[in-house]
Amino acid sequence: MARRKEHSHEQIKQMAIAAVLLHLQQDSLHGLSLRKIAAQIGYVPSTLINIFGSYQYLLLAVSEHTLMNLSAILQEFTTQTPLANINNMAIAYSTFALEHKSCFRLVFELSMPDDQPLPVNHLTLIKSLFALVECQLRLCAPSMSDQDIEVMSRVLWGGIHGLTCLALDGKLFVTHSDLHAMLTSHVKGYITGMGIHRDLL
Amino acid sequence: MARRKEHSHEQIKQMAIAAVLLHLQQDSLHGLSLRKIAAQIGYVPSTLINIFGSYQYLLLAVSEHTLMNLSAILQEFTTQTPLANINNMAIAYSTFALEHKSCFRLVFELSMPDDQPLPVNHLTLIKSLFALVECQLRLCAPSMSDQDIEVMSRVLWGGIHGLTCLALDGKLFVTHSDLHAMLTSHVKGYITGMGIHRDLL
DNA sequence: ACATTATTATGAACGTTGTTTTTTATTTTT
DNA sequence: AAAAATAAAAAACAACGTTCATAATAATGT
Numbered sequence: 517m518a519r520r521k522e523h524s525h526e527q528i529k530q531m532a533i534a535a536v537l538l539h540l541q542q543d544s545l546h547g548l549s550l551r552k553i554a555a556q557i558g559y560v561p562s563t564l565i566n567i568f569g570s571y572q573y574l575l576l577a578v579s580e581h582t583l584m585n586l587s588a589i590l591q592e593f594t595t596q597t598p599l600a601n602i603n604n605m606a607i608a609y610s611t612f613a614l615e616h617k618s619c620f621r622l623v624f625e626l627s628m629p630d631d632q633p634l635p636v637n638h639l640t641l642i643k644s645l646f647a648l649v650e651c652q653l654r655l656c657a658p659s660m661s662d663q664d665i666e667v668m669s670r671v672l673w674g675g676i677h678g679l680t681c682l683a684l685d686g687k688l689f690v691t692h693s694d695l696h697a698m699l700t701s702h703v704k705g706y707i708t709g710m711g712i713h714r715d716l717l
Numbered sequence: 718m719a720r721r722k723e724h725s726h727e728q729i730k731q732m733a734i735a736a737v738l739l740h741l742q743q744d745s746l747h748g749l750s751l752r753k754i755a756a757q758i759g760y761v762p763s764t765l766i767n768i769f770g771s772y773q774y775l776l777l778a779v780s781e782h783t784l785m786n787l788s789a790i791l792q793e794f795t796t797q798t799p800l801a802n803i804n805n806m807a808i809a810y811s812t813f814a815l816e817h818k819s820c821f822r823l824v825f826e827l828s829m830p831d832d833q834p835l836p837v838n839h840l841t842l843i844k845s846l847f848a849l850v851e852c853q854l855r856l857c858a859p860s861m862s863d864q865d866i867e868v869m870s871r872v873l874w875g876g877i878h879g880l881t882c883l884a885l886d887g888k889l890f891v892t893h894s895d896l897h898a899m900l901t902s903h904v905k906g907y908i909t910g911m912g913i914h915r916d917l918l
Numbered sequence: 919a920c921a922t923t924a925t926t927a928t929g930a931a932c933g934t935t936g937t938t939t940t941t942t943a944t945t946t947t948t
Numbered sequence: 949a950a951a952a953a954t955a956a957a958a959a960a961c962a963a964c965g966t967t968c969a970t971a972a973t974a975a976t977g978t
Contacts, residue, residue: 546830550936560957561936571936624886625826629747633887642888670889671880671903678879679872685825686834687843688871701911702872706903709910722926722973751965762965764927772965 741819
C-alpha cells in the first residue's frame with residue numbers, strides 16, 4: 517500500500533522526534549518503543565526505520581535535538597561576571613536535567629552498539645558545551661595557557677555533570693536546594709583553588 | 718519438570734551473577750539477555766525469574782556485587798595523607814570504571830521501573846563510597862562542621878564521578894593520562910579552594 | 919513400603935520488541 | 949495507456965521478558 521507524499525521525510529522526522537520528546541516528558545525511555553512512536557504519528561515501524569536507519573538512530577536524533585536545546589539555554593548566561601555566569605550555567609544545567617529527566621538521560625546514556633563512536637555531529641555539540649565554560653574562563657584568566665584552560669573547563673564541567681547525574685538518580689541524598697549549594701561550592705571552590713584572582717571574577 | 722536440586726538457590730544466584738560479570742567484561746549490557754544467562758549456566762529463563770524475581774532484579778544483584786567490589790578496592794587507599802588518599806581513590810575509581818566499563822555503566826545507569834526508588838541496600842552501598850571521602854576529610858579538617866564535610870565530600874565525589882562518566886563515553890576528548898591529571902586538578906584545586914591548610918594534607 | 923501431597927524446575931505459550939522481506943498501491947517514465 | 953520505478957504498508961521473523969500449566973522429584977502420612 518502506499519499513502520505517498522502526505523509528508524516529506526523531513527516532516528516525518530520532525531513528527532517522530534516531537535512524539536518522542538512528548539512521551540519522555542511523562543515516561544521513561546523504557547516505556548517507549550519504535551512501534552508506539554510510529555502509531556502515535558500515524559505511520560508504521562518500517563517507515564521510521566527506512567527514514568532514520570534504525571530505532572537507535574531515531575533516539576540519537578532526539579538526543580541531538582535535546583543537546584541543542586540545552587546548549588541554547590546555557591548560552592543565555594553570559595551577561596554577568598565570568599564566575600557568576602559559570603555558576604548560573606551550572607544551575608541551569610542541573611535544572612534542565614531535573615526538568616527533563618528522561619531526555620537528559622537519553623543524551624548521556626545512549627551509546628552506540630559495538631562500541632562504535634558517536635557521530636561527529638553529536639560530539640561537536642558536546643564540545644560546544646565545554647566551549648561555553650572555556651570562553652568564560654578565558655575572560656577571567658587571560659594569562660593562562662590554552663591547555664590549562666582546557667583542563668579547567670573540563671574539570672568544572674565534569675563536576676557539574678557528575679553532581680547533576682547523581683542527584684538525578686537520587687544518589688546524592690540531598691534536596692534540590694542542597695544541590696545548588698553544592699554546585700556553587702564546586703564552581704567557586706575550584707576556581708578559587710586554581711588561584712584565579714578574586715577581583716577578576 | 719523438576720527439582721533437580723543439583724544446586725541451591727544461593728548457588729544458582731552466584732552462578733548467574735558470575736555469568737553476567739563474565740559477559741560484561743567483553744560485551745555491553747545490550748548484548749545480554751535473561752535467556753542467554755540462563756543458557757550459560759544450564760538453566761532456563763523462568764528458573765531465574767523464580768529466584769531473582771525479574772531480570773531487573775538479577776541485574777540489580779550484579780550491580781550490588783560490583784558496588785561492593787569497587788568499595789573494597791577504594792578502602793585500600795587509607796595509608797597516606799588524606800589528600801593523597803582521596804586522589805588515589807579518584808584514580809582507582811576511574812581505573813575501575815574504564816576496566817569494567819559495562820559493569821560500571823550497569824551500576825549507575827540501571828534505574829527501577831515506574832520511578833521506584835532503589836532498594837535501601839543499594840543506596841547504603843553508595844553512601845559507603847561517600848563515607849570513604851568523608852572520613853579522609855575529617856582527618857584533615859577536624860574543625861569543620863558535619864554539614865560542611867558532607868557538602869565537600871559530595872562535591873569531591875560528584876566531580877570524580879562526572880569526569881569518569883564523561884571519559885567513559887569518550888565525551889571528554891582526552892587521553893587516559895589526561896583524565897588522571899584532571900582528577901588530580903579537581904581534588905587538589907577544590908580542597909585548596911575550600912581553605913584547608915596545606916600542611917594538614 | 920506404598921500412596922498421597924507439596925514442591926519446584928521446566929517447557930510451552932503470550933504479548934511485545936526491532937528489524938527484514940515481501941507485497942501492493944501510487945508515481946513517474948516511456 | 950502501458951511499463952517501470954518507487955515507496956509505504958503488511959506480513960514474517962527472531963528474540964525478548966514474563967506467565968502459566970505441567971511433569972517430575974521430594975516430603976509426608978499411612
